[in-house]
Amino acid sequence: MSSAFEVRGGNRLKGEIIPQGAKNEALQIISAVLLTPEKVTISNIPDILDVNLLIELLGDIGVKVNRVSRATCEFQADDIDFVYLESPEFKKKSGRLRGSVMMAGPLLARFGKAYIPKPGGDKIGRRRLDTHVIGFEKLGAAFVYDTDDNYFRLEAKTGLKGTYMLLDEPSVTGTANIVMAAVLAQGVTTIYNAACEPYLQQLCKMLNSMGAKITGVGSNMLNIEGVSGLKGCSHAMLPDMIEIGSFIGLAAMTQSEITIKDAGIQHLGVIPEKFRQLGIQLEIRGDDIYIPAQDSYEIQTFIDGSILTIYDNPWPGFTPDLLSIVLVVATQAKGSVLIHQKMFESRLFFVDKLIDMGAQIILCDPHRAAVIGLGRQHQLRGITMSSPDIRAGVSLLIAALSAEGKSTIHNIDQIDRGYQYIDERLRNLGADIKRV
Numbered sequence: 512m513s514s515a516f517e518v519r520g521g522n523r524l525k526g527e528i529i530p531q532g533a534k535n536e537a538l539q540i541i542s543a544v545l546l547t548p549e550k551v552t553i554s555n556i557p558d559i560l561d562v563n564l565l566i567e568l569l570g571d572i573g574v575k576v577n578r579v580s581r582a583t584c585e586f587q588a589d590d591i592d593f594v595y596l597e598s599p600e601f602k603k604k605s606g607r608l609r610g611s612v613m614m615a616g617p618l619l620a621r622f623g624k625a626y627i628p629k630p631g632g633d634k635i636g637r638r639r640l641d642t643h644v645i646g647f648e649k650l651g652a653a654f655v656y657d658t659d660d661n662y663f664r665l666e667a668k669t670g671l672k673g674t675y676m677l678l679d680e681p682s683v684t685g686t687a688n689i690v691m692a693a694v695l696a697q698g699v700t701t702i703y704n705a706a707c708e709p710y711l712q713q714l715c716k717m718l719n720s721m722g723a724k725i726t727g728v729g730s731n732m733l734n735i736e737g738v739s740g741l742k743g744c745s746h747a748m749l750p751d752m753i754e755i756g757s758f759i760g761l762a763a764m765t766q767s768e769i770t771i772k773d774a775g776i777q778h779l780g781v782i783p784e785k786f787r788q789l790g791i792q793l794e795i796r797g798d799d800i801y802i803p804a805q806d807s808y809e810i811q812t813f814i815d816g817s818i819l820t821i822y823d824n825p826w827p828g829f830t831p832d833l834l835s836i837v838l839v840v841a842t843q844a845k846g847s848v849l850i851h852q853k854m855f856e857s858r859l860f861f862v863d864k865l866i867d868m869g870a871q872i873i874l875c876d877p878h879r880a881a882v883i884g885l886g887r888q889h890q891l892r893g894i895t896m897s898s899p900d901i902r903a904g905v906s907l908l909i910a911a912l913s914a915e916g917k918s919t920i921h922n923i924d925q926i927d928r929g930y931q932y933i934d935e936r937l938r939n940l941g942a943d944i945k946r947v
């Protein structure tokens with residue numbers, strides 16, 4: 512696969528775009544197929560690197576995978592290969608994505624053992640697995656940590672037992688992992704300070720349709736009454752809220768008129784409101800979001816007139832995965848905003864590329880960047896750059912599409928791991944972008 516995008520900026524885009532199925536939901540849902548020997552059918556699967564890699568990994572460990580169409584897949588986990596799970600090949604491959612850690616919960620629950628290699632995913636700061644492992648331990652599993660190759664071996668010789676636990680932090684993948692382990696544990700598990708992103712709400716909905724008994728879905732206190740087995744089901748992924756936020760940012764930055772179709776508005780939480788705080792006009796039309804072409808947008812201040820701060824928080828707070836997008840959109844707004852990325856310590860360094868393009872940004876420290884909007888007084892300039900992580904990559908792509916002249920973005924595997932056919936879909940809206 513080619514590894515760069517060549518973009519000529521400045522085109523105003525126009526048209527409709529349909530969001531892909533949610534990447535982070537897909538990684539949980541596809542891991543959950545390991546919980547039953549029966550057939551599970553999943554639809555609205557995004558055709559992206561991370562998800563395809565997880566599906567491949569499941570196939571490698573013996574799950575029968577039938578890709579009915581690009582977006583729909585049938586899985587049947589009735590014959591798991593534990594020898595492969597301990598092999599160097601598995602360690603290497605599963606280390607390429609973050610989502611593979613969520614195979615551990617289901618495997619531990621159903622077979623009493625699991626392995627977690629050092630997970631991949633974005634290099635955006637420390638990403639510890641303590642919440643996952645301590646949660647499994649509370650359910651009765653023992654673990655051995657191999658410090659040489661960062662490998663966890665987990666075992667639950669006498670099965671898992673339900674318990675009360677208060678999580679140290681509401682980890683998204685950690686909560687998913689513990690929930691998937693607890694559904695087959697003996698007795699009742701209560702998880703307090705649980706993450707409750709729509710990804711998790713969807714996972715719980717799916718597990719309940721398989722016969723699990725989970726209550727409190729959508730809150731930070733989940734109650735799970737263990738059952739002895741789960742059956743097959745069908746599940747459809749929600750639209751990807753991070754893609755939706757990215758498209759809102761794209762429309763504003765390129766002064767384009769775009770309709771985002773079937774956006775699953777009721778699941779977007781504060782996302783539309785954060786873009787409105789940047790002065791962007793959005794109209795909710797049924798389940799679509801219409802963004803009119805806007806010559807300018809002005810960042811709001813707080814009620815007392817002080818400078819706006821946009822920061823991340825666990826759901827229902829604003830997702831950290833959209834802060835890079837908000838930051839890039841602010842570079843062309845009127846006014847100023849402080850972007851505070853609380854969760855990750857290395858996610859803002861990409862601003863040096865935006866500064867090279869002519870944006871006015873002060874990186875205060877690794878977590879905070881002050882953006883002084885250009886208010887369209889001049890355009891950003893195209894440059895050659897490399898995408899450090901998935902969301903910074905898309906933010907740079909948005910900057911390039913709004914910039915004067917040619918930009919080249921390298922390391923676009925980072926973008927492809929989360930955004931389906933992005934170049935083709937942007938070309939359909941009128942963007943000048945090609946893979947080189």
Ligand SMILES: CC(=O)N[C@H]1[C@@H](OP(=O)(O)OP(=O)(O)OC[C@H]2O[C@@H](n3ccc(=O)[nH]c3=O)[C@H](O)[C@@H]2O)O[C@H](CO)[C@@H](O)[C@@H]1O
Pocket residue numbers: 535538609610637638639680681682683684685706825830831832853854855
């Ligand atoms: C595959 C997947 O689903 N990835 C998502 C998942 O990653 P993931 O599940 O890995 O992220 P976690 O929720 O575990 O936490 C992310 C980081 O934030 C820190 N943290 C977390 C909670 C908190 O209250 N305070 C805090 O500082 C953690 O220490 C960690 O460094 O959730 C992240 C946080 O929404 C998203 O960025 C990732 O896109």
Ligand SMILES: C=C(OP(=O)(O)O)C(=O)O
Pocket residue numbers: 534535561608609610631632633634832901902929
């Ligand atoms: C950080 C992200 O992904 P991952 O957790 O897979 O690295 C993301 O989706 O923005």
